[in-house]
Every structure is written in C-alpha cells, then in structure tokens.
Amino acid sequence: MKDKSSPYRMKSLQSPGGSEGGELLLSEKERARDVGAGRPTARPLYLQVKDQLIRRVLSGEWRPGECLPSEMKLAEEYGLSQGTVRKAIEEMATEGLVTRHAGRGTFVTSHRGDYHPARFRRFYSHSGQRIAGSQGEYIGCGRRKAGKEVATALRIEPEDEVAKIVRVRYFEERPVLLETIFLNRQQCPNAEAAFEELKPESIYLALEQIYNILIVRVDERLRARAASDAEAERLQLDAGAPVLEVERIAYSLGGDRVEYRVSVCGGDDIHYWNQAD
Amino acid sequence: MKDKSSPYRMKSLQSPGGSEGGELLLSEKERARDVGAGRPTARPLYLQVKDQLIRRVLSGEWRPGECLPSEMKLAEEYGLSQGTVRKAIEEMATEGLVTRHAGRGTFVTSHRGDYHPARFRRFYSHSGQRIAGSQGEYIGCGRRKAGKEVATALRIEPEDEVAKIVRVRYFEERPVLLETIFLNRQQCPNAEAAFEELKPESIYLALEQIYNILIVRVDERLRARAASDAEAERLQLDAGAPVLEVERIAYSLGGDRVEYRVSVCGGDDIHYWNQAD
C-alpha cells in the first residue's frame, strides 16, 4: 500500500533460470551483511518483485485477460520463497492490477465485462439506470494540435498532435451527455482512425485491445456552469441552461496521462455518482 | 479485501485468558475434522479476528487515536499465531480503519490532522485551494421530523427526529457553498445542541469526539441545476444561476447511515474534485 522505502542499490541474488525478468534483487538481510550500518535500507524484496511484475505486464509479456505464471514458478524464477512472491501479487490484486482465482491462476485485469463492471462509469439517471449501453453516437474523430489547455492536461507540448473524438450519449431518446475526448497520439498512434472505424462503446476497453494500455486511475474536476450555444443545441437545452461539466484525466498503469476528456451533462435528472472511502 | 465466505458456525477454539473479545472461533482445519464434507466452509480465522476487532473498536474499547494491543498480545489472547492476527490487522489498515507505526503500535484512525488530511473534502477553488479553513459560518441548528426525503436517505421513519444544521462557507469573502446537514438523532442524541455550542469546523471530527462515531465511507450524487431564490440570495447569485448540488450519505464504521448532507455550490470557479482508482 504505502511505499515508504529508500533508494535501493541492486547487488546479489540474481534471478536464476528464468530468461525473463532478469534483474538483480538485494534482500535487506544481504544488504546488512554486505555493508555497514547507517546506509539506506534496501527496498523490500516483495516490492522489487512487484515493480518487476508491473514492468513485465506493461511490456506486454502478459496481456490483459491472460494469466501470469503461478506463485511457485515465479518464486523459483526469482529464487525467493513463495510467501514473498505472494505478497507482491497480493498488493497488485488489491490495487486492481490483477485478479486472482483459486484453482485457476492470476490474471491481468481487463476492462472486459467479467472483471470490473462499470469502473469509471459515472453517469446515471435519477432512477439509477446507467447512461451508456448502445445509446451512443460518434460525432467525429480527427487529429489536431493539442493547444494550451489540452497540452497542460496531458503534460505535452501545445504543438504536439492529439486525437480528438466527440460523442453524444442518449437517455430515453434524449441527448444528455456530450463527450469530447483527447488522446495522446504518442501513446495511441492513429487513434482517430481506429476509433473512427471501430466506434467502440468503451474507450478504455479499446485502448486495452488496440494499444495494450490499461487505464487504472482517473482524476476528475466537476463544476456547474451555463451551457454554451453549441452545447445547448446539441443537448436540446435552452440557451444558458445549467450543465454539469466533468474534466477527466486518465492515467495508465505506467502512470502516463493518456486521455483528457471533457463531458458536459445536461438535464437535472441525470447525475454523477461517486462512492469514496 | 473481498469477503466471499459462507455463513459460519462457531465451535471450539475459545479465546483464552483475555476477558476481552471472548467469542468462539473455528478454524477451517478444525471444521474439517469436526464435520463431514460438503458443508459450508468456516469463515477464515483472520476474518473472524478482523470482525471482532472492528466490533471492539465500535464498542469504544479503544477510541480513535488510541492504540490497540500488540500483535503478540492479541495472538495470545485469541490463541492464534501472530501471522493470522497480523493479516486481520493489515486488512484493517488497508481499509483505513487503523494506522500502523513500526516501533510504536497500531492506532485507531482518527480524523485528526495527522492521519487523514482532508479525506472527504471535495471542494476546491479553480487555483486549487481547498474551500474550508476557518471561513465558515453556522446559520442554524435545530431538530425536526425527518420527512420523506431525509427518512429515505437515512433509512429511518419520516416521523423520526433528526438534527438539522445549516452552514455557509466562503472563498475570498464570497459565499460559495451552502451546506444543509441532517444527522440521525438516534445515533447522535442532541446533536443540534452540541453543534450549536461547538460550531466545529469538521463535522466528522466532532462526531468522532462526541459520539465515538467514525465516518469511513460516503456516497454522493451530483447534478447541475438552477439555484432556488433562497439559494441565490444566500450565495449572492442571480436568480436561476447554475449551481452544483451534491447529495451525500455518510456511513459509519458499523455501516450505519449517520449523515445526509445536501451541499449547493455556486460559482463556476469552484469545483468538486474526485480521484478514483
């Protein structure tokens, strides 16, 4: 959970056998034997294992939905006890990176239905129905320079190109949600073409399947404001009607900012739902 | 994290020595010895320990900020290994119920500054400043019948009485947030008097200190709508200006609904912030 470790120096304890993951690990115990006191403590072995496993997932060695080697195999590969590897994997599971099934194995999390139903889905009708489903429509997909605002959000340069996707979602035949999505083209090459062709229902599932990018965290800012004329027309509202604006930045497993999305929601019978603990 | 266990029947393995916590635990191993196959599996020991520890925290045996017995003492008390007790406590720590400090001990989480800075604080100015601080004003505290809406939110009867508290928060001398708070008087007796007298900055810290109730989860629904005349006046807005409405239900450690709060936020330079993963 909390990574409060010091900078760590690699030393002995090479992962044997496995051609995979081949990096050096240094246990706290060995560090103590090797060097004098007063030095920075080694990062715990299970966190080093976790780091490497995350890196291997990122590299695409195991794709979303696929299963990792068993605890025993990984323990052998790294030359550690099963318990240490288990602790690494358990943290990944707690963080939602992998899902474990007794008797089957450990699987890389996917946005596919089975695992995370409707994570990051925030809009619901007053009666509790989710705003999504097949009730979507793509308005346009294109590429353009980021500009100041998008560049700031994605931490790129204003001259860098991004893919821009505009969608509308409906509830009971009425347009209620206008989404403007910007994707970092350095991470998602030709995204505008891919989305134009596929028009996927779930952006994040598509990112996963096309680019092997897993969205694990989002950061959102909400405010109420008056609709612009263009928005009012799209959402069939009176000019200046109140709308809910949600700015979202989505982060990948690697911590990169992949998506900047502005959603504008019209109609006070549609709400944004959040559960926090 | 995931409690996917079956109903469990208590049997042997009484917690010895300790006059505290005295309940019966049944290990999976013992269950297997005692009864035939095909029966429901016992709830794992570490989860039973966790349940009991939570119950003991709720009972006020250790108050927020105080420390629990050490792993060794608890292990002796329950007649289990240190590792099993550790796993129970670690889950509680992951869920934010307790905080652990090497060399010092395990402490019941408190809303006091040190531990959870600004959990559940959601409103920020456009420049990122938190809307809170000393810039608050109590408009009124009273008691009244819940009525249908509040009763539904708090899962009580419309005739039951609740405490009602109204506050305004300011940003740069401007009123920006109008909070209407309803507390279940069955859990918080005479809350209206206590809050009238103390006018605390943090409702949740006050609940903790006065009633030993720890808020651990909130459920929120947001929407944009036009300000009512009364709201417009309080928040110095034009009639019908867009406002952000947040309905919140706050749950205690025991899972009870303690607070229903409606916050109305005026000004499109104030936003609600949410980070999810």
Add this chain to the structure above:
DNA sequence: CAGTGGTCTAGACCACATC
C-alpha cells in the same frame, strides 16, 4: 489427478521508537 491460490503456523532477523 495435478496444479492453483487461500489459510495457518512457527520461527528468524530487522529497523524503529521509547524509556
């Protein structure tokens, strides 16, 4: 059936905080 993750134990050593 063999292999997987899930639970539980027992013991070692460590860094850290407190007295």
Add this chain to the structure above:
DNA sequence: ATGTGGTCTAGACCACTGA
C-alpha cells in the same frame, strides 16, 4: 534494553479448477 511492526522463510493442509 525492551517491545513494536516489517520482512522473509519453510512447510503444512485446504478448496477449487480443469484435464
């Protein structure tokens, strides 16, 4: 010096899955 939580090991048995 003592006691705390943090890491790591080694091994046991369990329930569940799939061939």
